Amino acid sequence: MSNLAIKVSNFTKTYGDFIAVDGISFEVNKGEIFGILGPNGAGKTSTLECLEGLRIPDGGTIDIMGIDPSKNSKELKNLIGVQLQSSGLPSTITVKEAMQLFSAYHNVQPRYDLIKRMDLWDKLNIQYSQLSGGQQKRLLIALAVCHNPQILILDEPTAALDVESRVELHTLMKELKSQGTTIVLATHDMAEAEKMADRIAILLKGKIMIIDTPKKIVASGSSKTKISVRTVGTSLVDLTDIVVDEYYVFYSDKPGTKVMELMNVIEEKGDSLIDLRVERPSLEERFLEITSIGGIQ
Numbered sequence: 001m002s003n004l005a006i007k008v009s010n011f012t013k014t015y016g017d018f019i020a021v022d023g024i025s026f027e028v029n030k031g032e033i034f035g036i037l038g039p040n041g042a043g044k045t046s047t048l049e050c051l052e053g054l055r056i057p058d059g060g061t062i063d064i065m066g067i068d069p070s071k072n073s074k075e076l077k078n079l080i081g082v083q084l085q086s087s088g089l090p091s092t093i094t095v096k097e098a099m100q101l102f103s104a105y106h107n108v109q110p111r112y113d114l115i116k117r118m119d120l121w122d123k124l125n126i127q128y129s130q131l132s133g134g135q136q137k138r139l140l141i142a143l144a145v146c147h148n149p150q151i152l153i154l155d156e157p158t159a160a161l162d163v164e165s166r167v168e169l170h171t172l173m174k175e176l177k178s179q180g181t182t183i184v185l186a187t188h189d190m191a192e193a194e195k196m197a198d199r200i201a202i203l204l205k206g207k208i209m210i211i212d213t214p215k216k217i218v219a220s221g222s223s224k225t226k227i228s229v230r231t232v233g234t235s236l237v238d239l240t241d242i243v244v245d246e247y248y249v250f251y252s253d254k255p256g257t258k259v260m261e262l263m264n265v266i267e268e269k270g271d272s273l274i275d276l277r278v279e280r281p282s283l284e285e286r287f288l289e290i291t292s293i294g295g296i297q
């Protein structure tokens with residue numbers, strides 16, 4: 001367990017006869033940002049809630065730095081930071097009161113710097129229910145990290161956030177990571193997962209389809225790199241049927257070779273290059289490939 005922050009083995013969660021999470025296993029290293037991706041109903045929240053000790057697993061084991069969350073919730077409370085869902089706070093509590101309450105619960109001084117950082121300083125005496133959706137989210141994040149938890153669990157943290165708040169949260173996450181915090185991040189946002197996560201697990205119907213770095217997950221797919229070329233003349237016209245906004249478009253799994261080949265044709269035919277764009281397949285394409293087929297291809 002030395003370098004491991006979290007070890008999940010054969011974990012199952014059922015609701016009546018329904019198997020929401022079906023015997024999954026994964027490990028999260030200390031200081032890692034671990035992304036959990038999956039379509040609606042895949043079992044992400046059920047998994048996070050069992051990590052947080054809010055739900056009891058129906059099979060398997062969960063170990064968080066040597067603690068079983070279903071049995072030792074008191075020991076767990078200062079170790080982990082959890083971004084609550086909105087319903088977790090009373091509607092009449094003010095921003096200031098919420099920070100005081102959470103700090104007292106964790107026995108630390110109130111972190112008003114986090115309130116400032118989350119751009120809520122002028123809302124200090126405003127009630128929770130009067131904050132906008134994005135402001136509520138930012139408050140919940142400030143509360144989740146007020147006690148410098150070793151493990152931070154975030155469920156869709158940037159949903160409903162505007163671009164600036166999103167960037168601020170990503171910066172905060174990177175800072176926490178550099179201080180050694182382990183972060184588990186469930187998200188629907190592929191770009192966020194690709195940018196932030198060291199490794200990602202893709203969950204589908206309660207099972208893990210793949211766990212790896214974003215780069216390796218993308219590379220393991222059948223999607224090809226898109227090459228778009230704009231030229232002065234028509235040297236490439238016979239080589240592709242796809243022309244988008246005056247760009248000749250090619251798909252290749254050997255983009256380097258393909259680009260050389262196209263450059264040679266342009267030169268041989270006395271044509272001139274105006275623009276060349278090479279776009280590697282995205283995590284989103286790979287995610288759709290995995291989740292639509294229901295398995296790894």
Ligand SMILES: Nc1ncnc2c1ncn2[C@@H]1O[C@H](COP(=O)(O)OP(=O)(O)OP(=O)(O)O)[C@@H](O)[C@H]1O
Pocket residue numbers: 015018020038039040041042043044045046047
């Ligand atoms: N309390 C519950 N009682 C019955 N079924 C539940 C309960 N909680 C979750 N489920 C079911 O378990 C499955 C997994 O739900 P979960 O919320 O874990 O998925 P999710 O991946 O977080 O989905 P989303 O992205 O939509 O939030 C879903 O089919 C859901 O309907």
